[in-house]
Amino acid sequence: MKTITITQAAAGAGGHLACGTGNGTIGSVVIDSRQAEKETLFVAIKGERQDGHDFAEAAARQGCRAFLLSREDVIRKLADTCPDAEIIAVEDTVKGLQELSRWYLSQFHPIKVAVTGSTGKTSTKEMTAAVLSRKYKTVKNEGNLNNELGLPLTIFKVDETTEAAVFEMGMSSFGEIHLLADIVRPDVAVITNVGTSHIEFLKTRENIQKAKMEVTDFFGQDNVLIVNSDNDFLNLSAVSRYVNLRKKEDPSYGGGFRLITAGEMGRQDIVISNVDDMGEEGITFQLAWKGEKQKFTVPLPGRHNAHNAMLAVGVGLQFGVSLGEASRALRSLEATSRRLVIEAAGEYKLIDDSYKSSPESIAAAVDVLEHVSGGRKVAILADILELGEQSEPLHRQSGRAAAAGGVQLLIACGPEARFMADAAVQWHREQGKDEAEIERAVLYFPQREQLQEQLPSLLQPGDVILVKGSNGMKMSLIEEQIRGMKAKEQ
Numbered sequence: 001m002k003t004i005t006i007t008q009a010a011a012g013a014g015g016h017l018a019c020g021t022g023n024g025t026i027g028s029v030v031i032d033s034r035q036a037e038k039e040t041l042f043v044a045i046k047g048e049r050q051d052g053h054d055f056a057e058a059a060a061r062q063g064c065r066a067f068l069l070s071r072e073d074v075i076r077k078l079a080d081t082c083p084d085a086e087i088i089a090v091e092d093t094v095k096g097l098q099e100l101s102r103w104y105l106s107q108f109h110p111i112k113v114a115v116t117g118s119t120g121k122t123s124t125k126e127m128t129a130a131v132l133s134r135k136y137k138t139v140k141n142e143g144n145l146n147n148e149l150g151l152p153l154t155i156f157k158v159d160e161t162t163e164a165a166v167f168e169m170g171m172s173s174f175g176e177i178h179l180l181a182d183i184v185r186p187d188v189a190v191i192t193n194v195g196t197s198h199i200e201f202l203k204t205r206e207n208i209q210k211a212k213m214e215v216t217d218f219f220g221q222d223n224v225l226i227v228n229s230d231n232d233f234l235n236l237s238a239v240s241r242y243v244n245l246r247k248k249e250d251p252s253y254g255g256g257f258r259l260i261t262a263g264e265m266g267r268q269d270i271v272i273s274n275v276d277d278m279g280e281e282g283i284t285f286q287l288a289w290k291g292e293k294q295k296f297t298v299p300l301p302g303r304h305n306a307h308n309a310m311l312a313v314g315v316g317l318q319f320g321v322s323l324g325e326a327s328r329a330l331r332s333l334e335a336t337s338r339r340l341v342i343e344a345a346g347e348y349k350l351i352d353d354s355y356k357s358s359p360e361s362i363a364a365a366v367d368v369l370e371h372v373s374g375g376r377k378v379a380i381l382a383d384i385l386e387l388g389e390q391s392e393p394l395h396r397q398s399g400r401a402a403a404a405g406g407v408q409l410l411i412a413c414g415p416e417a418r419f420m421a422d423a424a425v426q427w428h429r430e431q432g433k434d435e436a437e438i439e440r441a442v443l444y445f446p447q448r449e450q451l452q453e454q455l456p457s458l459l460q461p462g463d464v465i466l467v468k469g470s471n472g473m474k475m476s477l478i479e480e481q482i483r484g485m486k487a488k489e490q
Helices: 006-013 052-061 072-081 093-105 121-132 150-155 176-184 205-216 236-249 303-318 323-330 359-371 388-404 418-430 435-441 448-458 476-489
Strands: 016-019 028-030 040-043 066-069 086-089 111-116 138-140 164-168 188-191 224-228 258-263 270-277 283-289 292-298 341-345 348-353 377-382 409-413 442-445 464-468
Touching (some): 006 016, 006 066, 006 086, 006 093, 016 072, 028 093, 028 150, 040 093, 066 072, 066 093, 093 150, 093 176, 111 121, 111 176, 111 205, 121 138, 121 164, 121 303, 121 323, 150 164, 150 176, 176 205, 188 205, 188 303, 205 236, 236 258, 270 303, 283 303, 292 323, 341 476, 359 464, 377 388, 388 409, 388 418, 409 418, 418 435, 435 442, 448 476, 464 476
Parallel strands (some): 066 086, 111 188, 224 258, 348 464, 377 464
Antiparallel strands (some): 283 292
16 A cells, blocks of 8 residues: 555545544554554444444554544544544544545556456456456455455555556445445456346346446446356347446446457357366366467366456456466466365365355356266255345255256255255156165255264265355354364374
């Protein structure tokens, strides 16, 4: 972060100096009081469980002297207990943080890329940053800091040396992408797909498409949208239909951006072909663009990552990164933690994909499981959260996909996962298997604790084990147990 003064920060945040001279400087911005120190601006955020204002004094004891606060009682008390504190007062600290990040980013002129989609956002963001880094000094979100707080914090990583910035944008309802796009004003945006994540709140995939397309709300004719047009809500006709309807509803919507389509079905601007899934060794594929062809090798598992890479390469092409340069950039990628990371675990092989879940990502993970070398293919799948009224049919869809995808033992865990188990059982019956075979192929546990108790007796040496579920299901505990079994055996 480029150092700024308290006075500049107050103006940027839309607040006023409630205490101090305004001459102090800020070299970083945090919302966690434990990270607050000298020349740090501590922004007190009121959350569902805790109010950051309650930790302002603790931040001061650690040497922090710059604060963005909204509670008058805390401002008065801190001014008394820490006379040299510089306090910026705002009505809403979340909005203040966002406005400050908007002002701060406006001081620089890097290439700005937004990445969103129902699945694949983080992997595509990582790949896009890797591709752009071949030619530009690039910053990106760390982990999944992609929401109303995480994205502003990412912006403060930009400084005068930054040449490109890649911003992952997440959402669960209307207006969230609009806000983030308004702050960033991206030059190029990527939409990976339109699936069923967060359908509990948005009800239909049509609404999910609308929410994702908010990334274009501030686009003009110089902007570019790159999409995976193999997705039924992102092909040329679907995007054109959205733009035309949006213009009728909102005459101020420009919609005059340039669309780059990428995929393997139909006529695309970027064409992907010859995708080869080599299991834990990664993937190979070929991309064609304006008559040029290039083979790619990416050390990440899963065909879906070929399509994520295709989009990242598309971004690079807009800024002078050639197919050959992009190919070299993607050869050395590493898997993101808890997203299809394959590891040895004693006598087992573990595929860690426990961070989050959706029907689309389950299908992709099962495809990876099928191609990983080893013994029996085991999938431990927990509830997919935030599916609302679509929960039963989408869990059934996932259970059927697992059974049809070559999973030899499906262990379904959680109240909603019973629908996965039911659908898998039905699929096996349709294949003519007897009940004894089915009982060995599909198991169901209503609670994670019940599964943990019996897990050691269910696994066999050589098993390749996929663990996946929404983060709230805490399936990372199952992975820790499997790793612990590894340590015990060794």
